Amino acid sequence: MRILPEVIKNLFRKPFTHKYPYQPIVLPHGFRGDFSWDREKCVFCEECERICPVGAIRVDRGDVKKFEVDMGKCIFCAECEKACPKDAIRLEEKITPVEIERSRTIRKLQ
Numbered sequence: 047m048r049i050l051p052e053v054i055k056n057l058f059r060k061p062f063t064h065k066y067p068y069q070p071i072v073l074p075h076g077f078r079g080d081f082s083w084d085r086e087k088c089v090f091c092e093e094c095e096r097i098c099p100v101g102a103i104r105v106d107r108g109d110v111k112k113f114e115v116d117m118g119k120c121i122f123c124a125e126c127e128k129a130c131p132k133d134a135i136r137l138e139e140k141i142t143p144v145e146i147e148r149s150r151t152i153r154k155l156q
């Protein structure tokens with residue numbers, strides 16, 4: 047019966063959860079979210095690919111330069127952002143869109 051006061055108290059409390067995406071949420075400052083990459087700044091040095099602990103980044107510095115990030119693997123540690131000598135990577139303060147199919151988590155950035 048000790049649980050009864052707790053139950054009654056919680057009936058009148060606001061919920062701890064947010065109804066996202068139906069209600070907007072305020073993200074805390076420094077939130078590591080959606081991945082952005084700036085081709086103009088990138089020098090294809092591959093430092094981000096080397097430092098990524100989960101192998102989510104692929105840099106191809108061949109004739110046709112390419113940059114890919116697999117958001118299905120990314121753990122949002124921001125090591126790539128810190129390591130980039132050109133400030134080309136940002137983990138934005140916004141939520142990453144969810145992909146249902148595994149094959150669609152790889153972003154080929156240009």
Ligand code: SF4
Pocket residue numbers: 087088089090091092093094095105129130131132133134135
């Ligand atoms: S570390 Fe920065 S400059 Fe180097 S390949 Fe990655 S994004 Fe480009």
Ligand code: SF4
Pocket residue numbers: 097098099100101102103115119120121122123124125126127
């Ligand atoms: S945030 Fe971390 S896990 Fe994600 S791509 Fe960068 S280094 Fe890799």
